[in-house]
Amino acid sequence: MNNTFIALLRRDFLMVLRNKSEWLQPLFFLVVVVSLFPLGLGPGPTLLSRIAPGVVWIAALLASVLSLDHLFRSDYEDGSLEQLMLGNQSLSLLVLAKLLAHWLTTGLPIIALSPLLAVWLNLPMEAFPTLVKSLVLGTPVLTLVGGIGAALTVGLRGGGQLLALLVFPLLVPVLIFATMGVSAVAGGMEATAQLGLMFAYLIMALTLAPFACAAALRISIS
Amino acid sequence: MGRQGPAKSGGAPMNPHLPFIIGAYSIFVVILTYCALVPVVRGRKIRDQVSRYHKNRSQHDTDT
Amino acid sequence: MKKNPIMLFIHKTGSPAYFYWLSGKFIPWLWAAFFVLAAWGLYQGLFVAPTDYLQGESYRIIYIHVASAWMSMMIYGIMAAMGFIALVWHVRISEILMICSAPIGAAFTVIALATGSLWGKPTWGTYWVWDARLTSELVLLFLYLGVLGLHAAIEEPRKAARSVALLAIVGIVNLPIIHYSVNWWNTLHQGSTVNLAGESTIDISMLVPMLVMAIATKFFYGAVLLSRARVLLLTQDIKKQWAGKALQNPGVHP
Numbered sequence: 432m433n434n435t436f437i438a439l440l441r442r443d444f445l446m447v448l449r450n451k452s453e454w455l456q457p458l459f460f461l462v463v464v465v466s467l468f469p470l471g472l473g474p475g476p477t478l479l480s481r482i483a484p485g486v487v488w489i490a491a492l493l494a495s496v497l498s499l500d501h502l503f504r505s506d507y508e509d510g511s512l513e514q515l516m517l518g519n520q521s522l523s524l525l526v527l528a529k530l531l532a533h534w535l536t537t538g539l540p541i542i543a544l545s546p547l548l549a550v551w552l553n554l555p556m557e558a559f560p561t562l563v564k565s566l567v568l569g570t571p572v573l574t575l576v577g578g579i580g581a582a583l584t585v586g587l588r589g590g591g592q593l594l595a596l597l598v599f600p601l602l603v604p605v606l607i608f609a610t611m612g613v614s615a616v617a618g619g620m621e622a623t624a625q626l627g628l629m630f631a632y633l634i635m636a637l638t639l640a641p642f643a644c645a646a647a648l649r650i651s652i653s
Numbered sequence: 654m655g656r657q658g659p660a661k662s663g664g665a666p667m668n669p670h671l672p673f674i675i676g677a678y679s680i681f682v683v684i685l686t687y688c689a690l691v692p693v694v695r696g697r698k699i700r701d702q703v704s705r706y707h708k709n710r711s712q713h714d715t716d717t
Numbered sequence: 718m719k720k721n722p723i724m725l726f727i728h729k730t731g732s733p734a735y736f737y738w739l740s741g742k743f744i745p746w747l748w749a750a751f752f753v754l755a756a757w758g759l760y761q762g763l764f765v766a767p768t769d770y771l772q773g774e775s776y777r778i779i780y781i782h783v784a785s786a787w788m789s790m791m792i793y794g795i796m797a798a799m800g801f802i803a804l805v806w807h808v809r810i811s812e813i814l815m816i817c818s819a820p821i822g823a824a825f826t827v828i829a830l831a832t833g834s835l836w837g838k839p840t841w842g843t844y845w846v847w848d849a850r851l852t853s854e855l856v857l858l859f860l861y862l863g864v865l866g867l868h869a870a871i872e873e874p875r876k877a878a879r880s881v882a883l884l885a886i887v888g889i890v891n892l893p894i895i896h897y898s899v900n901w902w903n904t905l906h907q908g909s910t911v912n913l914a915g916e917s918t919i920d921i922s923m924l925v926p927m928l929v930m931a932i933a934t935k936f937f938y939g940a941v942l943l944s945r946a947r948v949l950l951l952t953q954d955i956k957k958q959w960a961g962k963a964l965q966n967p968g969v970h971p
Contacts, residue, residue, distance in 0.1 A: 579887055583880050589870045596866055597884065600859040601891050604898035611905060632894070643887055646804075650879045670775040670839045677832040681781045685937065688824045692944035699951045700964055707961030 435520050436528045443532035453501070454536045457494040458544060464490040465548045476553045483552035484562065484613035488606055490548070491541050491566065495573040496598055498537050500591040502529060502581045503648070512585075513652060522645040530578045530641065538570030558617035561626070565609040568629040572605050575640035582647035604632060733950050734959035734971035736810055740943040741968070747940035754933035762926035769923075775839040776923075778832050784930040786829040786850065788938060789857055790892075792822030796864070797889035800882030810946075812878035813953075815885065816868065817945035821938055823861040829854050849903040853896050860888045874953060 447453045468486045469479060506512040515525050545566055549559055580598040584590060612625030729735045762780040769776040799815035802808050830851065837846045845851070864881050871877035919927075954960045959971065 579883075583867060583884060584870070587870045589866070593863075593866055593870055596859070597863040600856045600863065600895070601887065603856055604891070604894045607898040607902045611902060628898075639890070643883065647880070647883050650876060650883060653876065668774050670773055673775055673835045673839050674777055677778045677781060677835040680831045680835075681785070681828055684824050684828050688821055689937075689941050689944070691820075692941065692948045696944070696948045696951075699948055699955070703951055703955050703960045704964050706955055707965070710961070 435518075436524055439515075439525055439528040440532050443529050444535055447532065447536040453498070454540060457498045457537055458540050460497060461490050461494040461541060461544060461548070464493060465551060468552070480553040480555060480617065481614075483549060483554040484558070484610040484617070485606075486552055487545060487548050487554075487562065488565075488569075488610050488613075491545075491570065492573060492599070492602060492606060494541060495537055495570065496577055496580075496595050497591065499533070499574070499577040499581045499598075500584075500594060502533055502578060503585040504581075504590075507585045507652065512648070516648065516652065522648065523641040526578065526582075526644045526648070527641045530574050530644070533578070534571050534574040538566075538574060541570055542566045554613075555617045557619075558613050561616040561622050562613050564626055565612055565622075565629060568626060568633050569605050569609045572629075572633055572636045573602060575636040575644075576601050578644045579640055579647055582644045582651060585648070585651050605629065608632070731808060731810055732959075732971075733809075733954055733957070734963060737947055737950060737959075737963050738969070738971055740947055744940050744943050747936050747943070751933050751936035751940060754929055754936065758926045758929035758933055762923070762930065766922045766926060767920070772840050775836055778836040779923075780927055780930045782829060782832040782836060783927055784934045785825045785832065786854060787931055788934045789822055789826040789829050789854065789861075791935075792818050792825065792938060793857065793860065793885070793892065794889060796822060797885040800885040804879060804882045804886070812875070812882070813946050813949050814942065815882060816878055817942055817949055818938075819861060819864050819868070819881075821941055821945075823858065823865060825934070825938075826854055826858045826861055830858065847903070847906075849900045852903065853899045856895055856899065857892075860892075864888070 465486055468482065472478060472482070503512060506515070516522055542563060545562055546559060549562055554562065577594070577598050580594045580601075583597065584594045587593060608625045608629050612622035612629070615622045615625065730739065758780065763777055766777070768774055796815050796818045799811045799818065803811040803815060833851050833854070834844050837851075838844050864884055867884055868877045868881045871880055951960055963971065
């Protein structure tokens with residue numbers, strides 16, 4: 432069972448790597464969206480530093496959700512998803528492999544890019560580590576919860592937009608805790624409570640989401 | 654007590670909050686009425702359909 | 718095997734014909750209860766209860782705002798519970814009750830938001846205030862829209878119901894966390910205004926009509942839910958025998 436997990440993880444990871452646009456496009460999107468804010472709101476440094484946590488996180492949310500649509504879609508279209516479901520491996524574990532591959536190719540790059548975005552938005556330096564920590568704790572949740580939405584909408588015409596509609600309300604807590612934590616540190620306070628809550632939420636998502644995702648796949652592809 | 658007389662166009666002073674109260678209660682009534690009427694309208698159509706289908710069937714049964 | 722009357726009842730309501738007949742019997746009583754309670758509650762609330770010292774007349778909106786907000790949350794919970802029963806035990810009636818609850822719940826959410834907004838304007842000066850309750854209601858509306866959207870996007874009705882059931886369950890698990898996070902967000906970002914509901918303890922003459930309206934709206938929900946469920950059942954079962962029989966002999970125990 433372990434072998435299938437690793438094999439699936441490798442396959443998905445390499446597939447995304449080879450298709451450069453699949454992991455570069457969300458990053459370009461992230462960068463462009465973030466730069467729209469100073470363009471739209473004016474370059475005043477105080478305003479930017481106040482909205483920096485929110486802007487980075489909203490952009491990360493959008494970029495992540497956009498890339499979720501093809502989490503299951505290409506496998507669904509060429510039939511390999513059904514193959515996976517028919518096998519005797521635990522579907523939840525296989526789903527976890529795909530979700531992990533997605534995070535490695537979407538969440539990690541976002542985390543890597545975040546210092547640049549923080550500099551652009553004039554976020555105080557003391558808050559940089561907290562921003563990164565919040566993204567480390569939060570981007571997996573974006574993938575996990577988003578995966579449930581992707582599984583529910585795989586094969587549907589409305590596709591990406593419906594997925595976003597389903598998933599955004601569920602991710603409100605992540606957005607709130609993350610941005611409040613980063614703002615707190617930027618304002619000279621601590622963010623242990625916010626990060627702690629994010630960690631708890633991550634654990635909950637990690638244990639429940641793969642099952643929900645697998646159940647959703649079984650419903651969608653029946 | 655705070656009770657106001659009926660609103661007159663140019664006469665007695667109207668409570669400035671009245672439009673908001675009327676607006677809120679109207680929204681309440683309109684939305685809930687719509688919500689309650691939908692099954693009535695749909696119900697008539699469907700019941701017609703069902704009756705027609707089953708009448709046709711019983712005719713066919715007696716014909717054959 | 719012991720035949721528990723409750724289990725027997727639950728088993729019987731699984732049959733479409735029985736459910737159709739039984740709900741038909743209930744509906745008039747539910748409407749009667751709603752109109753009686755709503756009439757009394759609104760009369761008390763609008764004409765008998767005194768003017769609020771701080772807010773003047775506009776506070777009277779709470780009689781429909783609070784009831785609608787409570788209903789919007791209760792219906793989502795019922796929807797999720799019905800979804801759970803449908804997924805785990807494959808009970809078709811549960812699927813139907815869940816699907817029919819969604820638009821009613823969304824309607825109450827919209828009413829809560831609109832009345833909240835209209836209450837906010839005379840009280841706090843703006844049509845919208847990002848306070849904890851209104852913001853939570855808005856997120857709840859998005860959850861309802863997701864349920865309605867997902868159901869509309871799937872063609873096969875039973876698959877649509879099962880997908881929606883899963884979504885509703887995921888939503889209800891998240892809902893307390895969303896409430897908590899929005900509450901925290903609101904208290905920390907304390908802007909110019911805070912809670913629309915007000916901190917002062919509510920006078921009993923205002924509390925009673927509010928509770929009566931809350932109960933009245935439950936009867937409304939019951940009546941409309943059963944009406945919609947019967948129609949949906951017929952729509953899905955046009956060609957079935959029980960449907961023809963039920964319409965030919967209305968009111969007859971199947």
